[in-house]
Amino acid sequence: MSEIAGIYCRLSEEDRHKKSREEDSESIQNQKSMLITYAMERGWEIYSIYSDDDYTGSDRSRPEFNRMLADAEEGKINIVLCKSQSRFSRELEIVEKYIHGYFLLWNVRFVSVVDNADTALRGNKKARQINGLINEWYLEDMSESIKSVLDDKRSKGLHIGSAAVYGYKKDPERKGHIVIDEPAAKVVHEIFEMFAAGYGKTQIARELNRREIPSPFQYKFLAGEYGEKERENTGKYAHLWRYHSVDNILQNEMYIGNMVQGKSGTVSYKMKKKYYRPKDQWFVVERTHEPVIEQDLWKKAQILLRERSVPYRDGKVNILAGKVVCAGCGYALQVNYTRGKRYLRCKVNQRLENICEGCCIPEELLRKRILEEYKDMVWQYLNPEQAETLISVPNEGNERQDAVRKEISKYCQAKKKCENALKELYLDRANGDITIEEYRTFSQRFHEDIRRYDGLIAERQKLLEETERRTKERLSKKEIIKKYADAGELSYDIMDKFVNYIEVGRRNSRREEYPVKIYWKF
Numbered sequence: 001m002s003e004i005a006g007i008y009c010r011l012s013e014e015d016r017h018k019k020s021r022e023e024d025s026e027s028i029q030n031q032k033s034m035l036i037t038y039a040m041e042r043g044w045e046i047y048s049i050y051s052d053d054d055y056t057g058s059d060r061s062r063p064e065f066n067r068m069l070a071d072a073e074e075g076k077i078n079i080v081l082c083k084s085q086s087r088f089s090r091e092l093e094i095v096e097k098y099i100h101g102y103f104l105l106w107n108v109r110f111v112s113v114v115d116n117a118d119t120a121l122r123g124n125k126k127a128r129q130i131n132g133l134i135n136e137w138y139l140e141d142m143s144e145s146i147k148s149v150l151d152d153k154r155s156k157g158l159h160i161g162s163a164a165v166y167g168y169k170k171d172p173e174r175k176g177h178i179v180i181d182e183p184a185a186k187v188v189h190e191i192f193e194m195f196a197a198g199y200g201k202t203q204i205a206r207e208l209n210r211r212e213i214p215s216p217f218q219y220k221f222l223a224g225e226y227g228e229k230e231r232e233n234t235g236k237y238a239h240l241w242r243y244h245s246v247d248n249i250l251q252n253e254m255y256i257g258n259m260v261q262g263k264s265g266t267v268s269y270k271m272k273k274k275y276y277r278p279k280d281q282w283f284v285v286e287r288t289h290e291p292v293i294e295q296d297l298w299k300k301a302q303i304l305l306r307e308r309s310v311p312y313r314d315g316k317v318n319i320l321a322g323k324v325v326c327a328g329c330g331y332a333l334q335v336n337y338t339r340g341k342r343y344l345r346c347k348v349n350q351r352l353e354n355i356c357e358g359c360c361i362p363e364e365l366l367r368k369r370i371l372e373e374y375k376d377m378v379w380q381y382l383n384p385e386q387a388e389t390l391i392s393v394p395n396e397g398n399e400r401q402d403a404v405r406k407e408i409s410k411y412c413q414a415k416k417k418c419e420n421a422l423k424e425l426y427l428d429r430a431n432g433d434i435t436i437e438e439y440r441t442f443s444q445r446f447h448e449d450i451r452r453y454d455g456l457i458a459e460r461q462k463l464l465e466e467t468e469r470r471t472k473e474r475l476s477k478k479e480i481i482k483k484y485a486d487a488g489e490l491s492y493d494i495m496d497k498f499v500n501y502i503e504v505g506r507r508n509s510r511r512e513e514y515p516v517k518i519y520w521k522f
Contacts, residue, residue: 005044006068006077007035009051010087028053031083038113039081047077060094069098072108084114148462157259157285163225165254166216167292178289184219185292191249192293196300201250201322202332205241215241216249243332244501247322250305253284256298257291260284278521319492320344320502324366327505327515328356335363344504359506361514366504369516371490374498377520404464408457415453418446497521 009031028051039046048071050064071077080103082088088110089095099110103119110119153160158176167188171177187208194204208215218239220226253260262283293301324333326346333344342363346356422443429439498521505515 003042003044003079004047004077005039005079005081006047006071007032007039007049008065008068008080008082008088009035009049010055010062010065011053031087034113035081035083044079044081047071056090060091069102072103072106075106078107079109079111082110082112085112085117088112148466151262151283151466154259154261154283155285157288159259160261163220165252166219166249167255168289180290180292184216187213188249188255188292191246192255192297192301195246195250195304196297201243201246202334204246205243205331208241213241215239216245240329242330243322243325244330250301255291255293256295257289258284258286259288319490319495320363320366323495323499324502324504326356326359327503327517328359333359333361333504336360346504357506359504361504361507361516365514366502366516367490369514370495370499370502370518373518374490374494377498401464401467404460404467408460408464411453411456411460415450415457418449418453422446422450 009028011028032049032051036046036049048068050068052062052064055062055065068077068080072080080088085095085099088099099119102108103110110117112118150160153176159170159178160176164170164178164181167181167185168178169181171179191204191208194207195201199207214222215238217226221238249255260282262281263277318335322332324344325331326333329346331346333346336343336345343360344363344366345360346358425434425439425442425446428434429436434442500519500521502519503515503517505517507514
């Protein structure tokens with residue numbers, strides 16, 4: 001069988017050397033040249049060159065990477081050639097799955113030039129696995145380092161988002177600072193005034209849509225701060241004001257001059273799924289920018305938000321108020337009574353044609369569904385066999401912390417040795433055992449080593465503090481869940497602490513199922 005190679009190239013950090021976004025980076029060009037020469041010297045036929053520019057080694061959605069895998073599975077290539085194993089993937093899971101799994105099944109040979117990985121060589125597997133472990137550690141350390149830097153900026157009140165909150169824009173003169181965006185700020189102020197005057201959140205949203213005022217997302221999109229990718233992720237009704245967009249504005253402290261960040265986080269560096277952090281874990285720094293809303297108006301709005309929990313006819317509090325929205329248009333569902341039973345219904349399609357198909361669900365059925373999923377979630381969190389894989393914040397565990405502490409101890413000992421060596425060096429010079437030139441040379445080296453160890457100790461101390469914080473956060477979540485684990489019925493506390501919001505879709509007339517999707521805060 002002839003040897004047909006697929007050459008795979010991926011960009012690392014050299015993107016800054018590109019003259020334009022459309023052309024290959026210098027790194028990609030060098031990789032192509034080296035790998036083409038390597039293949040030709042061995043007489044391999046080159047089927048295709050797969051090139052992913054501007055993608056990380058942990059990104060599983062790389063288009064050319066996935067095209068290469070498809071061609072390998074279909075038998076179009078029987079050699080995958082890379083500069084190094086890390087260009088293929090930095091994730092050990094992916095290395096094991098493909099290089100040590102599917103490639104063997106597909107009769108595909110993997111070769112990486114720099115680190116001498118070759119699946120055709122006996123005894124080479126351990127070297128490939130070690131490379132995979134090193135790349136995995138690199139990803140984890142890099143992720144922790146980036147998070148630590150970002151959290152430090154958040155704690156100082158520096159804005160780090162890709163776009164400022166609606167009503168503000170990034171300060172072109174001062175990095176990490178935001179300034180008022182006058183047209184949007186006027187809309188924000190009007191929302192607070194309308195709410196203080198007695199308008200409901202849904203009424204405010206309808207009024208803004210009637211006047212064709214762009215929604216916060218649409219406003220930023222038209223200003224070029226968001227792209228088509230963000231638009232696709234937001235949905236087809238992103239241009240409309242909805243209950244939640246008004247509610248988010250009314251509760252956002254950013255409008256009184258406080259920088260609020262870190263409301264959500266990702267599960268881990270491997271999983272991009274987000275989870276919502278409890279409010280006491282947000283980064284809030286007061287008086288970092290000019291306010292849009294004056295204190296008196298803000299306080300009035302916050303009092304009204306607490307007072308306006310919608311009661312039922314029997315006087316009981318509606319614990320679902322503001323939490324249940326239509327999957328079609330995003331508007332909050334309203335309570336209706338039919339034959340003595342309560343229903344939640346979307347009425348937007350009755351007022352605005354062609355917006356959505358509408359939906360309706362018995363409130364009792366929805367409550368039952370929420371409670372069932374809640375109990376299932378609690379069981380998953382508290383079941384020892386499931387907890388480690390399902391809990392939102394990764395458990396670095398005592399082993400990780402102990403390993404970091406050992407590293408700190410090792411660097412402290414090494415620093416102490418350098419300091420002792422400096423003292424001995426001074427005595428040697430004082431006794432005339434070494435020349436002044438020797439003293440200066442060795443002294444400079446020891447001072448450099450001490451500075452290096454100081455940096456490593458500080459870096460590891462920061463990492464240790466972060467892992468301890470995340471472990472406490474995880475345990476805190478478990479304690480909150482344990483507190484409400486034995487709930488026999490749905491309560492306001494459960495809805496407030498655990499449910500972000502709920503989407504209800506239109507029921508298929510052929511089936512009795514109601515499409516319900518619950519977005520949990522945990």
